[in-house]
Amino acid sequence: MFALFSCFFSRYLPLFAGLALALGMGFGILVASPSAQAASETEEILSHLAERVITGHIQPxxxxxxxxxxxxxxxxxxxxxxxxxxxxxxxxxxxxxxxxxxxxxxxxxxxxxxxxxxxxxxxxxxxxxxxxxxxxxxxxxxxxxxxxxxxxxxxxxxxxxxxxxxxxxxxxxxxxxxxxxxxxxxxxxxxxxxxxxxxxxxxxxxxxxxxxxxxGAPIVTALLAPGAGNKLYRTRKEVILEFYKVVTAGLSRIHDLKMSPLIGRDAAHAKPRRAAFWRSGMALDVIRQNLTAIEDLITVGRFRELLPKKPIDLPAYVDKLFQYQYRAIDGFKGDKHRGDIALILQDENGRAAFQQLMNKINHTAVGFGRNLAVAADLPMGFNASDGD
Amino acid sequence: MLAVGLHLGLSSGLSMGGLSALMGEKNSQAAAATSTENLETEALFAAARRDADGDFSAALFTMKGDLRSIPLPGRGHDLAARPHSRDVVVFARRPGRFAIVFSPNLKIDPLLFHAQAGRHFYGHGVFSPDGRLLFTSENDYEDGVGKIGIRDASKGYQQIGEFSSYGVGPHDLALLMDGRTLVVANGGLETSPTSGRQILNLATMEPSLVYIDTQSGDLLEKHVLARSLHQLSIRHLTIASHNRVAFGCQYKGAAGDQPALVGFHDRGSEPQLFHAPDDVQPALKNYIGSVAVDPFGDVIAASAPRGNMITFWRAADGKYLGREILTDGCGVARGAERHGFLLTSGHGVKKLGQPDLEGPADEPENSAVKSPEIKSDTINASAFESQTTRFQWDNHAVRVR
Incomplete structure (x- = not known):
């Protein structure tokens, strides 16, 4: 089954390579034939991933x-x-x-x-x-x-x-x-x-x-010991998929729920009060914190290390994307917008920057998601991953 | 077929030829297929799909190949075949707003129409038995309430009205055999185009199964599952023998809950849900993607794409009858023979044939007729013809002829 899956994604290569070129960035699907060393490194990363994420990310x-x-x-x-x-x-x-x-x-x-x-x-x-x-x-x-x-x-x-x-x-x-x-x-x-x-x-x-x-809690036991008798996770791949979805769905949620509904077709139709925690003025802080948290999961899970470094250094590229997002949010905190989501969405430059930030977050979700799925050999079924 | 965009001014008056050109229809494959005489006599199906370039299309196809394919402007979902006509309508998946009518006749250009302002489609529709009216599940996303759109197919699919779906998030729908009573699965999930596919009301969702008189729009019957199952979204349904409604659910609550996902309902009674055997139920991953009934109305196919299997159930009493392993398998349609189905997968596979059912399909259990013990871990020695195509077949497939 995974051979066929990989086959689909290798066919995507031209599309995403084209997209990456258009964006002036490198987020095509980069599938390198893994060397024996790379395969053992991947195995080493995946074998303790759940443990690392639980103890190093979720519990604290x-x-x-x-x-x-x-x-x-x-x-x-x-x-x-x-x-x-x-x-x-x-x-x-x-x-x-x-x-x-x-x-x-x-x-x-x-x-x-x-x-x-x-x-x-x-x-x-x-x-x-x-x-x-x-x-x-x-x-x-x-x-x-x-x-x-x-x-x-x-x-x-x-x-x-x-x-x-x-x-x-x-x-x-x-x-x-x-x-x-x-x-x-x-x-x-x-x-x-x-x-x-x-x-x-x-x-x-x-x-x-x-x-x-x-x-010892049920969820921890289930994640650490996938198997036939485990009702939640039958294979290690299902466990990896769970954390993988946290990253991709988490980024999509920021884009789809916390940003996209706010922007409106123009300044007159902006809806800043759709933002999470707008009343306390924390809309941007919450988005930044969400991004930081997801990046931390990527780091603790060592997801970056699964991505290829050639021909484009994707781990470094992921870093750059997150850094861009933090800078963009911090930029909104200047004198002009003072971190106020309503002011940002009233101003054309603010709107453009907000839209660009949304694009980058979406780009990270899609590009990172697809490359990681290939690298970790995750069964991203067309119907199973996002059915209806 | 009439001109594009006759109603609501939504498709900006494109000419028929203009639409075809705009959509960049690829006819070479279809033209080659139509030259094959026996395609005209084989079981004909329709489904939406994605190709290796990431382009979405919808196709009319047999097991031999495409009769016609049309490009789609976005991901499609289910389709509806128009009775007494060769038209097939493909709907955008939620929260999309387009629908396209096409037929095997290459000389007739596809016709594009849209959900009206303030509405999006949920991806499903059904025709009246005379083929004149098309009913579609839609969302009034400002108010967050479900609607059933009514369009006149004989007038270029002009919208002529709508009525309430009497619930949030109407999804699949079907007409009972009287041709008048519409049964709707209100999934209970609220979405909005501005929020993409994110679900907005997990805490307050209330899925329901409703019966509506299509002539008056009146609510005839409404069933809400037990409060403990309010996150069990009723999503897809089909009509089995004796107007028995078979439905498939998706559970949005805790993964460990694993409630029954396949149900049946007869009007005037309470809906009944049925578990698969203990070793199969968890493997369904709380998610049924599509349901279909066999040509005799006896057997229900319920797909579990997250569990990589299609399950089969006896309509008469809800008994689990077995499964067919199919990675990312989701599309199920009435097949060509008794107990037969078409199965499609996101990994390119289409299969037509009959599952090896572990028990009689058309006789309910009673003291006189005993089903053999079902061994769910036995993989069926089924009789399916299988092909791998270059397409990722989408959630649903329908039998057209």
Missing amino acids: RYKDLQQKSSELALGMAQFCETGGSLHAPRQLFTKTVLAFAAIDHIQFGPASEEYRLERFAYWPDRKGRGLRAVRRVLKSGDKTVWKAAALSQKSVAVQGLTALEFLLYGKGSETLATVDGSEANAAANFRCRYGLGIAQNLQAIATELSDEWQA
Whole structure:
């Protein structure tokens, strides 16, 4: 089966070589006949890939998410008790968002169970369902949302980061400045305690995620020991494919969900509020963090080393693509746009740069994906990989 | 066939010849094929596909080769054959907006039409028995609600109306044998052209199987699976004997859940889902890509491209009957003989014939008739004629003649 698969891809060579030339870049399908040494290196990389990714990438990131959400919960508890500047809880919130953006590319395993991803951050929310639900909670005065256990049983839209973002940055958040824990200040205190409930819920979810990725947990065992009796992964190739999909689907998700819906056909039709975490001004930070995280997975998994270096040094090329993306995002933080997604999308130069960034991310997903599939001999079925 | 773009002003008044030229139709292969007399008498199929250059096309073909192929502006999905006509319509896969009508007659140019503004196709359609009306599953992506588009094929596929699909993400659809009742698989997944193929509502999805009166657009019956299965997207369906609806699902929840993916439904009852044997169910990878019924309406083929196999099921009682291994196999269509199917794969293979079913295909289990014990690990000694082509065959195939 793989001989036929390779046959298809070797036929793609002219197409992608042409594309690469058109882009002035080298991202054709470069299939070199592997030497015996290269084959043994590939084997060496693939044989411990899952272990490296689990211990060197996934576990520490979930641990960090647990840590940041715990600090957020502590910070919120203190804030609701004593009041003070909103700066403190907001800072803890942004740290938690970044910790989440550093691991939300892992969408399989424990994250896909119990609606944890959706509960942690209900997004995208094109129709504003989440916002309406949060407003209903605020209006209702239902104190059960103060307790994480009860909150975790409510709508996914009212118990995660996007709900907390509205409490801390949305309309009415200014009332939090008056929080003092007193009965007299009911509305502000309710809002604060609801935020605390969310923070504690996030802490609980992050703890579950971290625990369920520890050694001996079912997903870890399944990834480390593929085989006939393993219901999730029958072969090592299926395990590699799982991580491979994290990279390609993760990049595509940034392009398709976090960027493409925003740009509109012109400045008048831009939709900056479709961005993830626009309300807290973190849209670009989240995208950058996502990219950094995916690049780290590539590094820890040693995926780059599987790519050919001749005739074009593809590992170096992948580095360049990521560096370009970071520079482009950092460029938006200058005086002109100040990192504000709305300002970027209103300005023609900003729009062009944003579009170019999208193109580069897409190019990375497609080009890297296809080359890696060939290099690692992954069965990228036409129907199986992206059916309907 | 009438001029292009008669309706909605969407195809900017291209002439017929203009469209053909624009689409760069490659007729040499088709012309060569049509000179082969016996192609006219063989089972004729249609499917979308991709070639080695990455170009998308749709073709009318037999096991001997193409009768006609047309290039597509993007990836196609399913097709619908128009009764009392030689027209076949190929639909863009979600969230695409094009559809193209073509026929074996090379003198008739393909006709292109589009989903109206604010709608995208989900890749499936079905004709009324008289061949006049075409029903298509569509998405109103601003409101995120499913629609069924209605077009008049006798008037250049002009859109004449639409009605609700009574759910989100309508996908496959079929008409019951009364020719009037439409059954729709509302997959429950919300997508938008601006977000590509990303799913936007995993947490809130609610797939359903609905029956709609095509004359009034009224909802006749709606079935939602148990709450615990709300991430089991009902995607593809076909009509077996006695108007029994067979459906195939894709599970969007945790990989370890592995719910049953193949179901059957008779109007007025509850849908029933059936597991494959324990050693086969996990191998399906929570994903059925396509379903089809054999010419006698007894056997259902349900493809599992992620599991590299096509499974077969008895329509009468949902019993698993065996499987055919086919790497990246997804397209299934009614075959030429009893219990026969066409199977196609993303690795270029097309197969026509009969699977070796492990049990009687047309007799439900009861005390008088006992099925033999099914040994799912036995690979069938099936009777398929197989060919490897240069095309990656797409998700679906249909029998045209």
